[in-house]
Amino acid sequence: MKAFVNENPGSIDEAVMLAQAALREGRSVSFAGGGTDLLQLVKERVPNRPGSGVPDVLVNLKRVAGIDQVTRNDQGGLTIGGLTSLTDLGANPQLRDRYAVLAEAADSVATRQIRNAGTLAGNVCQRPWCWYYRNGFDCYKAGGNQCFSIAGENQLHAIFGGGPSFIVHPSDLAPALVALDARFRVAGPGGDRSLSSNDFFVLPNEDVAHENVLGDDELLVSAVIPEPSGEIRSHFYKIMDRETWTHAVVSAAVVLEMDGEICRTARIVLGGVAPIPWRVPAAERLLADQRVTPELADSVGIASIEGARPLAKNAYKVPLTRRVVERAVLAAAARA
Ligand SMILES: Cc1cc2nc3c(=O)[nH]c(=O)nc-3n(C[C@H](O)[C@H](O)[C@H](O)COP(=O)(O)OP(=O)(O)OC[C@H]3O[C@@H](n4cnc5c(N)ncnc54)[C@H](O)[C@@H]3O)c2cc1C
Ligand code: SF4
Structure with missing residues (x-):
């Protein structure tokens, strides 16, 4: 495994500052939630942020207070912190009662152990599970300039929206959040921004290396589900x-x-x-x-x-x- 520095910020602002500082010094950086996916990438030396290689610095979000729970917001909808575990999502009575699709999606992920550690933000931001990318091929998703699946193993790949990469988005929570018309709160050097979950994800023909609009120094803070009208x-x-x-x-x-x-x-x-x-x-x-x-x-x-x-x-x-x-x-x- 490549050596890396582990940073443990206590706030969102500090997390963004640490990421910016690392980037300014020419070091690659990744945010970590539960680490169930990220640490595997680091171990296998697979580049997490394309173009910047295996991370030199992990900004571990586990000590950031107040973003690990589901709360009712002023508009009658729900705010779900990015650090909320998948187990907590699946068990949450408000979700089970009113937004079952999200609780069911969380329950369907992996195993109990992964759901205990895995977070909403990590689930939504996980990198593709295409066999080529995960096994060290220098394809578009790793910062290279070709796709090996087109002429290779493509049993599990896209039937809609593919090209030039043909990955499928791996997150189970993402379709449920888009179906619920969720908005995402993103924090970065310019402050906070809020965007529709529809606009968060990007097709490979818009940006072949990334799956979403986040910059290297931006993190997903929370998802907000609106109050339904009926x-x-x-x-x-x-x-x-x-x-x-x-x-x-x-x-x-x-x-x-x-x-x-x-x-x-x-x-x-x-x-x-x-x-x-x-x-x-x-x-x-x-x-x-x-x-x-x-x-x-x-x-x-x-x-x-x-x-x-x-x-x-x-x-x-x-x-x-x-x-x-x-x-x-x-x-x-x-x-x-
Ligand atoms: C064996 C196995 C089976 C799996 N099965 C499934 C499955 O069935 N369905 C499914 O959806 N997933 C599956 N996963 C993928 C994944 O591990 C989990 O979904 C988990 O929720 C990821 O969350 P995490 O907090 O551990 O993410 P991490 O490992 O911490 O991070 C994952 C990615 O998100 C980024 N990231 C983390 N937090 C933030 C943030 N706040 N802002 C911006 N970027 C962030 C990291 O840099 C990294 O790129 C599986 C994983 C394994 C190992
Ligand atoms: S589908 Fe995407 S991740 Fe897989 S080989 Fe092609 S470019 Fe790489």
């Missing part, structure tokens, strides 16, 4: 290639805003199929002002795969996505 019913549905310990092959986060048994609006966001959490507006529109029936859910599933462009070895994801969406919609609508 009753919402939601569900997270995840397919894996084994029973536990792994990322989604395909997932769907579904949030339905209901008026009695009529769905007024829907947000459907896919995981495991695109470099960002992937919204399917054509499928969402079919649900507007409709009673959710098995026939309608089938049509929604079909609409969700419009525009899919599989690679040589991942065409199986297309029918899988259709059925995952159909089942997730029915499960959300059936929620009492």
Whole structure:
């Protein structure tokens, strides 16, 4: 393992200052939450921030007070600190009651041990799990200038939005947060900024090396979920290639805003199929002002795969996505 300096700031401002100081001195820096992903990258000498190599400095956020819990905010929504553990998210009664999709997504991650240590921010900001990037290939995501998956192993890669990298976004929480229309608070040298979760993630054709808009000295502080205007019913549905310990092959986060048994609006966001959490507006529109029936859910599933462009070895994801969406919609609508 490469030697690194571990910094333990007590506040967000101090964390940003430490990151800036390291960058000014020409040292590469990474923020650490639970470290469940980051330390593995460091051990394997995989560059975490592309272009700057394996980190020289880890800014460990564990001692930053006040960002490890879920609180009701003044607008009636929820503020979730970036350091909140996945276990706490899954067990939180407010989430389970009103925003089940997020609690279910948290429960679906990896193993109990990883959920105990892993944080919301670390989950959302984790780097891709493409085999080439993780095994030392100098591809776009490592700061290089090619993609090895196009002509290589691409069974688990993108069917939407790919090129020039074909990663799938690995976070289970990200589709749920986008489906809930969350906003993200980001801290950096210029102070705080707040942006829609929709605008946080970037496609490889906008920025091939990164998966989100964060600069090297910016950190994700919290996610804010707005108060819904009516009753919402939601569900997270995840397919894996084994029973536990792994990322989604395909997932769907579904949030339905209901008026009695009529769905007024829907947000459907896919995981495991695109470099960002992937919204399917054509499928969402079919649900507007409709009673959710098995026939309608089938049509929604079909609409969700419009525009899919599989690679040589991942065409199986297309029918899988259709059925995952159909089942997730029915499960959300059936929620009492
Ligand atoms: C065996 C295994 C299975 C896994 N399965 C899943 C799975 O099923 N689903 C899933 O979603 N994930 C999975 N993961 C990935 C990941 O470890 C967890 O999701 C975990 O939540 C990451 O959180 P962390 O706090 O430990 O992140 P860390 O390891 O601390 O950080 C991860 C990344 O986020 C960055 N980061 C951390 N905090 C911040 C911040 N506040 N601001 C900006 N950047 C930050 C780090 O620099 C790093 O790049 C798995 C990991 C392993 C090892
Ligand atoms: S898909 Fe992305 S991470 Fe994988 S080899 Fe291609 S550029 Fe690298």
